[in-house]
Amino acid sequence: MSNQPNKEGFYGDFGGAYVPESLRQCITELQRSYLPIIESEAFQKEYHQLLKDYVGRPSPLYYARRMSEKYGCRLYLKREDLNHTGAHKINNTIGQILMARQMGKKRIIAETGAGQHGVATATVCALMGMECEIFMGATDVERQHLNVERMRMLGATVTAVRSGNMTLSDACTEAIRNWCERPQDTFYIVGSTVGPHPYPDLVTRMQSVISKEIKWQLQEKEGRDYPDYLVACIGGGSNAAGTMYHYIDDSRVKICLAEAGGRGVDTDFTAATINCGTEGILHGSRTLVIQTDDGQVKEAYSISAGLDYPGIGPLQAQLARSGRTHVFAINDDEAIGAGYELTRMEGIIPAIESAHAVAALRKMKFKQDDVVVLTVSGRGDKDVETYLNNKAMAEGFGF
Structure with a gap:
């Protein structure tokens, strides 16, 4: 299974570019431009300089001693939570803002759920002096205040979206609608590996710095450049795509992903797209979608504002269908318990999104010498109130 799409943007059965006619020219321009821009020497030099001096890369690969003892393996945490702005999202927004500038765009829009992509977008717009508007579901505006x-402090306009269940999917829809109104001067910085081609590939390439660093960091720490297991949470799929990018074709590496089970995959309150979804079109690409039998997209639910998306990136959909990845559905209580576990055992408060990945460890069995790399995609400052309000959920896990 290749990590590269074909020329139409398909990874096997999934992908493509299903967009309204008003956006066709923008998407075609982006498809033609993105590889020549990001593969140019000038782009690569500025991009990596900003990752080093502004973002603070490389992010550490930390050996979690106490958690390793508990789970009977050699557990390393890829600390994307230590990046500037507190998550992996900045890796992508730095790259896309440089592209927007190269393409002569003056106005930036983005969608956000948990707010980390919105903050990262507002941050790079402040850095580059560009106008910025962030679309965010009204439900998420309230829980991610x-x-x-x-975002507002950074100079962005935050537009609360009040359609649907007022979360991430609705923010995406509104951002696309806005783009249709002003395609000439607007660049849409998509935050995950979703949307029409070339966004899934573009975002994946921007996040691939994660697995590139894992390779040389493991070589330094373990004397080999690959783990036995990779673990990451998955909503739209960007931190997972970056974590596994350089290992997709390496059969020695088992890839385990954690999606949001919500209140259970057998309920209507879930965002477990791979476990519950069927093939459909969402936000410009063919992928797996949580939908009714007649193709109406259902409202996804998760206690995590960044994982309650009713779709998944086409790369992740194809990897799951091919059997390359194993996907766990992690329920709300399991994620909250895992968040407290990492906090109490290693002194690291993870974003609730990342806590879903930590919770997957309980569902896996390791040998003592297995090397496991788990990506902590974001820090938990934004989620402290949610953790405290739901602390009772963690009691069953001993916290």
Whole structure:
């Protein structure tokens, strides 16, 4: 299974570019431009310089001693939570803002759920002096108030979306609608590996710095450049795509992903797209979608504002269908318990999104010498209130 799409943007059965006619020219321009721009020497030099001096890369690969003892393996945490702005999202927004500038765009829009992509987008717009508007579901505006104020402080306009269940999917829909109104001067910085081609490939390439670093960091720490297991949470799929990018064709590496089970995959309150979804079109690509039998997209639910998306990136859909990845559905209580576990055992408060990946460890069995790399995609400052309000969920896990 290749990590590269074909020329139409398909990974096997999934992908493509299903967009309204008003956006066709924009998407075609982006498809023609993105590889020549990002593969140019000038782009690569500026991009990597900003990752080093502005973002703070490389992010550490930390050996989690106490958690390793508990789970009977050699567990390393890829600390994307230590990046500037507190998550992996900045890797992508740095790259896309440089592209937007190269293409002569003056106005930036983005969608956000947990707010980390919105903050990262507002941050790079402040850096580059560009106009910025962030679309965020009204439900998420309320539960991620701190990130909303960070975006506003950075100079962005935050538009609360009140359609649907007022979360991430609705924010995506509204951002696309806005793009249709002003395609000439607007660049849409998509935050995950979703949307029409070339966005899934573009975002994956921007996040691939994660697995590139894992390779040389493991070589330094373990004397080999590959783990036995990779673990990451998955909503739209960007941190997972970056974590596994350089290992997709390496059969020695088992890839385990954690999606949001919500209140259970057998309920209507779930965002477990791979476990529950069927093939359909969502936000410009063919992928797996949580939908009714007649193709109406259902409202996804998760306690995590960044994972309650009713679709998944086409790369992740194809990898799951081919059997390359094993996907766990992690329920809300399991994620909250895992968040407290990492906090109490290693002194690291993870974003609730990342806590889903930590919870997957309980569902896996390791040998003592197995090397496991788990990506902590974001820090948990934004989620402290949610953790405290749902602390009772963690009691069953001993916290």
